Amino acid sequence: MDWGLIIGCGIGALILLAVLLKLCAKFIYLQLGLELLSAIGIVVSSFAMPEASNGELNWDWVIAQCICIFAFVVFLCAGIAFEKEYYVERRARATWDDDIVVTDTLKSKGGFWGTLGGGLVAAVVLPLLNYELFGNNAIALGVVGCIATLWAVIWIIRFAKLDFGKSGPKDYY
Numbered sequence: 001m002d003w004g005l006i007i008g009c010g011i012g013a014l015i016l017l018a019v020l021l022k023l024c025a026k027f028i029y030l031q032l033g034l035e036l037l038s039a040i041g042i043v044v045s046s047f048a049m050p051e052a053s054n055g056e057l058n059w060d061w062v063i064a065q066c067i068c069i070f071a072f073v074v075f076l077c078a079g080i081a082f083e084k085e086y087y088v089e090r091r092a093r094a095t096w097d098d099d100i101v102v103t104d105t106l107k108s109k110g111g112f113w114g115t116l117g118g119g120l121v122a123a124v125v126l127p128l129l130n131y132e133l134f135g136n137n138a139i140a141l142g143v144v145g146c147i148a149t150l151w152a153v154i155w156i157i158r159f160a161k162l163d164f165g166k167s168g169p170k171d172y173y
Contacts, residue, residue: 017074017116018112020034021074021081021082021112021115022081024075024078025079025081025082028159029156029159031075031078032152032155032156032159033156034071034075035075035151035152035155036149036153036156038068038069038072038075038148039068039072039145039148039149039151040145040149041064041068041071042065042069042072042142042145042148042149043142043146043149045061045064045065045068045141046065046139046142046144046145047138047139047142047145048061049061049065049138051136051137056136057131061138062131065127065138066123066124066127067123068145069119069123069126069127069141069144070119070122072148073119073122073123074115074116074119077115077118078115080115081110081112081115081116082110082111082112083111084108085111086106086107087106087108087109088105088106089105089106089107090103090104090105091103091105126141127141
């Protein structure tokens, strides 16, 4: 196993995902389109998964489901990934003459790693729950994918109505 290649591909994938999330944060239709594609991927990989005759899971399909769930959650939270949260960090220290010196520092933190972590947790927990509760069947993940698809379609329609709907003064009287 070539660890240099694996680490290089991982770093490249993180950079590509960061660029894609930055674009999704600026262009809402790109974000909603990628959400819709990820949700369709969840549906397809869940309902098309063949049942094994010996009762073992087909890990290729499970990994595809995990990747699609991860992609949906990450693209859903794309706007959060690059927001900055500002907070004040306060430090107090005692000096030699029993005075207390308080120092306030303005700091910031982003949500990029939290977004990736949340997507990773959802990508692991949802399939684990599904296969623990329903055995070798991915019906529950298919239903989750259908709900996610419906979510993305509803938001695409809502934003399209806002952007392409009637504009101008309303006649309320």
